[in-house]
Amino acid sequence: MIPMMKEYRVTSPYGPRKSPITERQEFHTGIDLVKPAYANIQAFIAGTVVYANMGKAGTGVGGFGNTVIIKDKDNYLHMYAHLTDYCVSVGQFVDRGQVIGRQGNTGKSAGQHLHYEVRKNGPSFGFGNHVHPVKYVDDFYAKECPQPEKNPVDKPVVKVSVEINGKVLPEHGYLNNGVSSLPVRAVSEAVGVTPGWCPDNKAVTVNGKQLTVTNEAGTSYAPAREIASALGLQVEWDGSTKTVKLRG
Numbered sequence: 598m599i600p601m602m603k604e605y606r607v608t609s610p611y612g613p614r615k616s617p618i619t620e621r622q623e624f625h626t627g628i629d630l631v632k633p634a635y636a637n638i639q640a641f642i643a644g645t646v647v648y649a650n651m652g653k654a655g656t657g658v659g660g661f662g663n664t665v666i667i668k669d670k671d672n673y674l675h676m677y678a679h680l681t682d683y684c685v686s687v688g689q690f691v692d693r694g695q696v697i698g699r700q701g702n703t704g705k706s707a708g709q710h711l712h713y714e715v716r717k718n719g720p721s722f723g724f725g726n727h728v729h730p731v732k733y734v735d736d737f738y739a740k741e742c743p744q745p746e747k748n749p750v751d752k753p754v755v756k757v758s759v760e761i762n763g764k765v766l767p768e769h770g771y772l773n774n775g776v777s778s779l780p781v782r783a784v785s786e787a788v789g790v791t792p793g794w795c796p797d798n799k800a801v802t803v804n805g806k807q808l809t810v811t812n813e814a815g816t817s818y819a820p821a822r823e824i825a826s827a828l829g830l831q832v833e834w835d836g837s838t839k840t841v842k843l844r845g
C-alpha cells in the first residue's frame with residue numbers, strides 16, 4: 598500500500614462482504630477508507646477528470662453521491678465517492694496527491710468515508726469492470742519506478758571487446774549503466790601479472806590492490822578503471838567498436 602493510502606483507516610476492503618446498508622451478501626467493488634470528518638481527499642494516481650458530479654442512477658455511478666472520476670494514462674478510471682464536495686472539473690488534469698474534494702457521506706453511505714474504486718474503462722464509466730484497487734495502485738507505481746539491476750554482470754546489457762596494447766583478448770567484458778567490467782584474470786595475465794585471491798574473504802587483488810568484483814560462471818569481473826589503475830594502464834573507450842582499450 599502506498600504511503601498516501603496508509604494515511605487512511607480501512608473500514609471495508611475490496612471483495613465479498615455483508616452490505617452495511619442492506620445487510621445482504623454483496624461484492625464490495627472498492628475499498629472504504631476513513632480519515633477525520635471532512636478531510637481533504639487527494640488523488641492516488643494522476644489523470645484527467647472525466648466525471649465530477651452527484652452520482653445519478655443508471656450512469657454507472659448511481660448511489661455513490663458526489664463522485665470524482667479520474668482517468669489515468671493506462672485508461673483505468675479512479676472513482677472517489679461519497680464526497681462532501683469536490684474542487685475539480687471535467688477535462689482538468691489532476692496530479693497525484695492533488696486535493697480533489699473533501700471526505701463525506703453523500704449517496705448510499707452509512708457514515709463519512711471515501712469509497713475508492715478502480716475500473717477498467719468501458720460503457721457507464723466501466724461499471725462492473727472493477728479491479729483490486731490497492732493492488733492496482735501498488736502495481737502502477739512498481740511499473741513506474743523499476744527497481745535497479747541487482748548485479749550488472751548477471752544481466753549484461755552490452756558485451757564489449759577488450760584490447761590491450763593493440764591486441765584483442767579472446768575474453769570479453771560487459772557494459773552496463775555506463776560502467777564496463779572486465780575479466781580480471783585475462784586482463785592481468787595479458788600484461789604478466791597474476792591476480793591474487795584470498796579465500797578467507799574472497800577478495801581479489803591485483804598488484805596488492807583489492808578490486809570490486811562481480812562473479813559470473815567462475816570468472817571475476819571488475820570495473821575497467823579499477824583494473825587499469827591497479828595495473829598502471831591507461832584506459833580508453835571506443836564507442837564505435839564497443840571496445841575497452843588498455844595501454845601501458
Ligand SMILES: [Zn+2]
Pocket residue numbers: 609625627628629711712713
Ligand atoms: Zn465502499
